[in-house]
Amino acid sequence: MTRRIIMLALGCIGIAAATVLLLRPAVREAPAAIAVPRVAVALGRIEPLGDTITLAGPQGNRSGRIAQLLVEQGQQVTAGQALAVMDNAAALTGQFEQARASARQRQARIAQRVVEMEAEEAALGAALVQERATRDRARWELERTQRLERGGVLREAALIDRRLALDVAEQKVASAELSLARAQRRDVDGRRLEEAVLIAEREMATATLAQMEQEAALATLRAPAAGRVLRINTRPGEVPGSDGVLLMGDTSRMRVRAEVFESDVPMVSPGQRVRITSRALPEPLHGEVAWIGLRVGRQTILREDPAATLDARVVEVMIGLDAASSARVAGLSGLQVRAHFGARLPLGWIQLAHQPGRFAMALSGVAAAVTLVFMQLGFMNMIFDTTVMVHRLLRADLVLVSPAFRDVTSSGTIPRRRVVQALGVDGVADAEALYTATRDWVKPDGERGTLLLLGVRPDFAAFSDPAISAQQSLLTQPGSILLDAGARGDYRAVLAGLARGEDWRTEMGARAVTVVGRFRLGSSFGNEGVLITSDDTLQALAMNRAAAAPNIGLIRLAPGADLRRVQAAIAASLDPADARVLTHAEFVQHTRGFMVRNSPIAIVFGFGLVVGLVVGAMVVTQILTADVQEHMAEYATFKAMGFSNRRILAIVYEQSMLLAALGFPIGLACALGIYELIRAAVAMPITMPFARVAMVFAATFIMCALAGTLATRRARRVDPADVF
């Protein structure tokens, strides 16, 4: 990976150097050295900025022929304006008027019936009162006749007549009450039943009336939006076809839909000014690229030349015309035109390259910032990486650690029986204890050095490095040790001797040890390197170590075993007070996370990173501001000539982006060189992952963009009148 990145950086520098050489300002007067814009030409069509509207005729049984056209081609219309009248308009209007008269008549009848019903109800009420009075009179007559009959004044026949009269009167009262009750009956809305029926009939008629009104209105075609009539497709007497009655659109702003050859697309960018020409136009139009299509398609606008390519691959580019140009072609929608694109003069580049000293200083500033940032990130990650170096060397699917575990030098111990216990869990193929200790030994030069000692049963392949596994059998001999060839210190003679098959004897504590083999890992901030030995030798060298209290348990699963399930099963069998089980990835992340959270390393190096970016931004800002200041007169002249403010600012941004693009590979190359020096000097792993390159690349552009923004403050204030 590192080699690839070095090659990439060298490639970038090569490209940057080639660019500088190819595009540098001509010092000789050779015409070939002049940087002039390349151009691209594309065919296009003029159309309204808003979508065009095809106005269709009425559909279904309302369709008919056009009776009257109220507008002309090219006429500007407002929203809702009548455009055409269908030949059935009069009939539909007549039907509507007839229905409206009928509705009015129905309304009057309802009013009349309500009055009548109110009168009938009043009459029935009065009749009831009268019948009740008659009944009361008949009842009084009967009672009087009964008294007289009991006194013998009247005969029984008279009594019968009176009783009969009362019965008749009571029946009439009941009948009158019934009639009144019927007349007073109401629906849920409190309306008389007949009135409710009449109102329902009226509402139905009103709905029909509304429908007829709508149909009559549709017979007059109206503009759905303001715009201009672009084309009339149906004349009076004709039935509208599939292309509708007319085509209209908003022509207050026009645009050009151009088809740019795919090979020319890199020369087109949003905001770019475009010149539009046509044989039909005495003067060119002007506009700006609004957007560039995302799809490559087949050419649809063809040249008149019969030999022209017919199946070219093109990308659609939309060009917004300026107000003056829009006004000139408002009536020419569909006109075929040629759009002339081209690269602008690379003014930013020319200005930078014209002053090589300043350019070099700016590039140095960016490169220094990039290098500084890479160094900060490199150191920070080196510290984090070295703390998990041994973790990654261990070959295990699951790891048993103490609850107090932080890293291999501060790991605490676990009961060995937990490792044995794990062997009993279904899915576990093998498990073994690993012992760690930090011990001093005498180096070949007689100095003492501190190394991390790892002890494991020699017949257990505990390490991912095959070179170690191949030599582990040598560790069965007590006092045998494998040496880390990447350990800090001068072990060249020892390593040379090992290559010749000669062991090296030295002292560790008060005991003699023999280096019988080698592997390569590297040193860390905490120790100068790593030694590997057997568990028995480690316990002998670290006098207080008990075999029952290893530091780490290494567990490997049987093929096909589910990692999470086995982890859960082991965890269930553990006492959380003395051991916990982690996957290998969790084991690495545990220590790395602990370092990130509990050490000031990230903060210290993060601060250094910010300082690097700020310094870089300040350098670029100073350089660009000085450049803007120096070119104020030129910028004022450009503005006086018609450059927009945006074009002036683009010059400054172009410079800042160039500095980012050219300064970054230089900084990257410097950082890679320094990484290599560090690796050689301190034997610690410092790497350049691609993600870091990408992150710093982005940060460099952001830094330069920010510097460009600050530098444009002066450029914004340039007054074109200052040229006088």
Next chain:
Amino acid sequence: MSAAIIARGLTHGYGEGPVLRALELDVAAGEVLFLMGPSGCGKTTLLTLIGALRSVQEGQLHVLGHALHGVDDAARVASRRRTGFVFQHHNLHRSLTALQNVMVGLEARGLSRSTDATEMCRAALAAVGLAGLDARRQDKLSGGQRQRVAIARALVGGPQLLLADEPTGALDSATGREVMAAMRGLARAQGTTVVIVTHDPRLHEPGDRVIAMEDGQIRSMERELAP
């Protein structure tokens, strides 16, 4: 002949009283007009207003058929693109070659996209007598040559109006005449209306209109006659 410039009641000031006072002016298309007068009489202010470099404060101004009173910045930028400028000091970009400087004029007008952009610029340089000097930067050109590059830059792409502020002011008389001849030649070939602010009456030719300004108003206006 249609009017290229129409000014009605044009009044403009900088806080210490008006520099232009209700000025009225009509310039026909294709005409060559000289503005003369003492320093502070308002001729440069008038030029900057016609060139859309300043906003019109009071009155009405139409240039090439477009109103410049009551318009926004975008309209003024658009007007400037239709106009060529020649300044007393050439104001060439020191980092650019002669050809690139002319190209800037074309780009300002949105014309550098034309397929024949380079040829147009070379032709403009040739028209002012600088054929073959495309790749020279300003430090390798004489004062007269620099001003000719500025003229080529102003007239490339055929603007309908050329505004010149003391175009020969920094040149000796012989070079000034050459520069003036180059400017007239190119402008005449393109039918460009020319407005020149100058103190030098020797630049006038028969048919030119000469306006004398004083205290922000036109004091006299006369047509140069043939000798």
